[in-house]
Amino acid sequence: MSADWQHGLFGCFDNFGLCIITFIAPCYTLGKNAEAVGESCLTCGLLYLLPIGNIVTAVQIRGKIREQRGIPGSTLNDFLNSCCCMLCSLVQAAQEVQVPGGQAMARE
DSSP, X not given: OOOOOSSOTTOGGGGHHHHHHHHHOHHHHHHHHHHHTTSOHHHHHHHTTSTTHHHHHHHHHHHHHHHXXXXXXXXXXXXXXXXXXXXXXXHHHHHHTBOTTSOBOOOO
């Protein structure tokens, strides 16, 4: 199964509320992304507050989302997206794990 991201990297404004929340509290968005793939929301949210920890955690969670959804890509690509455009990367991943109604998808 191979699919693409539902929203582009710069599709932040496809969900304006999520964009604002991520701008104000990116640790919350990362925590919710982590929770959607079976990781600890609190731990990942707190790791976002640490230098280097934020990038490592964001790359790991983005990679898990890619793997679960069958999206092509690589860890290097995840790393570059997270370093160059962290907030857009977080929003893209959050939009991927949400259904149109805004509820997180159940783990498979």
